[in-house]
Amino acid sequence: MKKLTILLAAVMLVLSLAACTANKDAGSEPKDDGKGKKEEKKTEKVLYLNNGQEPTSLDPPIGFDAVSWNALNNIMEGLTRLDENHQPQAAIAEKWDLSEDGKTYTFHLRENAKWSNGDDVTADDFVYAWKRLLDPNTGSSAAFLGYFIQGGEEYNNGKGSADDVKVKAVDKKTFEVTLVSPQAYFLSVIANPCFFPINEGVAKENPKWFNEASTYVSNGPFKLSEWNHDSDFTMVKNDQYWDVNNVKLDKVHWAMVDDANTEYQMYTTGELDTSDVPSELADKLFKEGDVKVEDQAGLYFYRFNVTKEPFQNENIRKAFALAIDQKQMVELVTKNQEKPAYGFVSYGFKDPEGNDFREHSGDLIKTDVPKAKELLKKGMEEEDYKKLPEVTLTYNTLDTHKKIAEALQQMFKENLGVDVKLANMESSVFATDQKALKFQFSRSSFLADYADPINFLENFITGSPMNRTGWSNAEFDKMIKEAKHEKDEKKRYEMMYKAEKILLDAAPIVPIHFYNQVYLQNKDVSGIVRHPVGYLELKWADKK
Template sequence: MRKAFSNLSALLLLVSTILAGCSSNQTSSDAERKEEATKNVKQEITLNALSEPPSLDPALATDTTSGWVIDHLFEGLYTKNKKGEPVLGAASDVKVSDDGKTYTFTIREDAKWSDGDPVTAQDFEYAWKRVLNPETGSAFAFYMYYIKGAEEYNKGKASVDEVGVKALDDKTLQVQLDAPLSYFDKLLTMWTFYPVKKSLVESNKKWAAEAEGYVSNGAYKLTSWKHNSEVVVEKNEHYWNKDEINMEKVTWKMVNDATTYYQMYKTGELDLIQTLPTDVIAQEKDSEEFKIVPYFGTYMFMFNVEKEPFNNPKIRRAFAMAINRKAIVNNITKSGETPAYAFVPYGVNTPDGDFRKVGGTYFKENAKEAKKLLQEGMKEEGWNKLPEVTLMYNTAENNKKVAEAVQEMIKNTLGVKIKLANQEWKTYLETTAQSNFQMARMGWIGIFVDPTVILDYYLGDSPNNRTKWVNGKFDNLMAQAKVEQDETKRFQLLHEAEKVLMADMPFMPVYFYSQNYLTSKKFKGIVYPINRYPDVRWAKKIAD
């Protein structure tokens, strides 16, 4: 019996081992099959740009929609890695002088344009000086003012030859700064510093208006642009780092209606959407496809300080104090936004702590005080009745809901009836750039996480400052901060600058952004930067 039992035990052990081995092999085989199947999956993704990109010219783009596409088409001397850190891109090497003011970049030998031609240092020199050329009309030229002679040339006070950007040879670019800049590498990751192909741009002024003839140097090339419908880019076979790029094709649809693009996501026509309809957030927030990420920017309403009634600072402050920001973020946007009582968002680490926490708030919501300020402002202007007010916003469902809420809050708190008007994004940018408004919605996202790039918006000579507000003290503090090498002192100067801005209030902050997304489970490896829309260069579509 003992022998029979022993033999039976051995047999059972053998069977168990065989079964276990089969299970292990089976699991391994499933994984291998899935991996093999993924190799055969078309690496394509469809996103939603919401609207037509106003410009795909790096020198002229000023908005996040255009920037989203451009960031996939071009690459600067530096690019960003998956962690959002600046790393060398089109440059293979950089040397910095002992005084921190001269940078010498070596352009990669294998850096090429999407048509196969080599990218040269001359292309970079040409592109940057083109941005600075007053005739170009670049609204972001001021980001280059750190460069020696750049501001003077842009303002017509110096020649182009005095700008501290020079190609020493085909692969060597020298850049001279007015003063050392600790975040110069981060600055160079923004699209304003991308190269353009000199021979192409000089031969065709409309080179960036259509897909045909468009040439870029980044991970993708532009293959189709059906205006107001879709933009398509495909992997650039000439890109030096193409082996690291997983996604072969990216399509941006242009669907502005939130209900429509949400349904398109649900039916698989879109693989990723941002800014969900507010009425679906509650049902989606527990989904593994739902994501909320911080977004380094501020949602606001600008005041035109040269148009009645917002020529009066007390009336501007009255409007700012009259709305309920918590009600807006809790009942309308519902995506983790933070009520804003200043301009610079949370998220900037300083030697003293978070910049926003250190700076605190600059006003409080107070209906009684708002009414008092309104009456004082009207009395100062000699008005018995407030001039008619129109609030403008760019067409989008959530913008409409916020505008309607503000309209109702102003009416209930101040007894002022305001009208609403909306325009499509490209037209809206043109209208507000001409300061053809009284009160208008705007969002400002930092190109990197630093107070400077937020506060720069309201510089007196910034083309982005649509409010007509100019304050010499503010401009001077900002100028001092940009050359200050002591970080503690630099942040102190930036706090002082924000204090000046908030005392005059040429705008009313509403909330600090966060961004919500729905992303199909079919994709992995998508990067969600704090100051850009998703980067899909490393995304991968996996087999079901």
């Protein structure tokens, strides 16, 4: 009786408050249909995910990494968007025309394409964004992707001007771009976040518009509603998005937890809807059958700095590379059914004759301990080393990176008799210092920006901001440049096969394993698309 009295009092209080003002759930209360039945209360659909770490930046040309892409790909949208089958489809551009020579694309933007603040998305927004990507003052690591635009490379290298970049607004909703040569993968490339438009008016009024949720202006399926730096961020459905009716989720909350075991515990308690698989639990979880595995185009690898001792010596680099047992690494350390990497280009790319690039190119750098010892001795003699200079292996802070670094440390001790020191660093500082060639030997990763082997190899051309090794080879540079302009696909693949061999023969890098996407997911969640090129697609995601 006491409980009933309390319940009645609570009901009366709610009714009296409703007489004065609508409560926060107005519109989602059950409604009477006039036949004595009540509609079900509409439940907000909220997806809970983990971003791992703070995004490097949500400025499209700067956030060129895994911890920024997932957010960017869902709050912004380019001319094209990858679909459920990972193929480029019409997005902000509803259609396009291609010139007879295959070099000039004319994109027709949707009339109802809007920014989250209600502004029209215009051709000028794309002109502004793409020139900013290529502007050397922007300092974008992704700028090289724009070199297929006429005048793009010259502008980025300081040998040309913004006016020479062949992008233009024909009118408010028509955007034209002219390429240096026909590119079979062009429509895939421009789905990458670095090619997203930027609201020119907003950016000019506030150059730091991308730093906070309160000033962020987006044009994708979601918009940023809250951003607690180094803690979490939230995105909500963007009511201005041209295809809002096909967006099912109301909200996505992203945690920032960089420990796999903590992430898994949050998943088991329902705080997260997805989780990676901790290596210690991999065997058990795979046996239980709940683990999902999907392809991913990319790999985990290490970079040697060829400008620092002792890795200026090719034989010493090769000795360290051949002392690593990639098979042991994936079976005993990472345990997520990854494939060991003995080359740089991942599996999944077919040449014109139907050969898989990786299988055809073969194992270019594979475990060989006797050879490693022989090369170390040879390299030390070449450098007149009585004792090998001290070597420090640096990795960015994450439990998985630590485990791999410790396994490498043990392999170098057992297989080469070399003591290697370990050092870890926060991701934001690590990336900056790696680009500045401050490390001797450092952890790295690559996720394909678009689906073509050239994207893997072009990272290591001389001066590329993605090179980060100090390595340079004129023959390699020439091969990549020619491949990017070659129309004959058979010839183009032959050039890429030769280029990869040049790269691995010189060993400025050592591959560890190819990525896959191994995860656990709430059975009530559907429609998340995990693109092999490295970003998550939530436009079609749903939750019961």
